[in-house]
Amino acid sequence: MGGSGAPKLAVIAGMSRTALSSTGLDTRTASLLCYLGWWVTGAVFWLLERDDDRVRLHAAQSVVAFGSLSLLLIALAALSLLALSFAPALVFTTLVIASTAIVVVAFGLWVVALWRASSGESWKMPVFGHLAEQWLAKKKAGSNGPGLRAGNS
Numbered sequence: 442m443g444g445s446g447a448p449k450l451a452v453i454a455g456m457s458r459t460a461l462s463s464t465g466l467d468t469r470t471a472s473l474l475c476y477l478g479w480w481v482t483g484a485v486f487w488l489l490e491r492d493d494d495r496v497r498l499h500a501a502q503s504v505v506a507f508g509s510l511s512l513l514l515i516a517l518a519a520l521s522l523l524a525l526s527f528a529p530a531l532v533f534t535t536l537v538i539a540s541t542a543i544v545v546v547a548f549g550l551w552v553v554a555l556w557r558a559s560s561g562e563s564w565k566m567p568v569f570g571h572l573a574e575q576w577l578a579k580k581k582a583g584s585n586g587p588g589l590r591a592g593n594s
Contacts, residue, residue, distance in 0.1 A: 462493035469558070471486060472499040476499065476503050502573040509569070
């Protein structure tokens with residue numbers, strides 16, 4: 442099973458040769474799928490992908506960006522419920538407007554991420570891309586993958 446480091450190639454329906462990730466999917470498809478289900482599919486590809494750095498970058502960005510946005514939306518929803526019960530209507534309205542704005546921005550970011558990944562670009566998201574790269578560098582320095590191994594090999 443060990444990787445030789447050389448990318449696997451496949452001929453797909455008359456197209457030129459494309460590199461395959463360790464999941465068996467070509468890099469563009471795997472990168473696109475990282476974003477399809479927000480942070481959930483990003484986490485799946487983060488755990489499954491072992492060799493392709495581009496797919497791992499897209500997976501890490503998906504987890505960091507859409508995981509953060511999901512947590513923010515959950516926090517705003519909880520605050521909205523509290524405000525509905527205990528605060529003036531203006532506080533509730535402000536929180537709902539903020540949540541709506543975040544949903545619109547998140548949807549826009551999702552569409553752009555899907556488009557960039559499907560075009561085969563190794564795109565770095567503003568803010569989230571830098572955090573994802575730091576996470577990748579930390580993981581790469583700590584182990585050969587995202588696994589739970591401890592000790593030296």
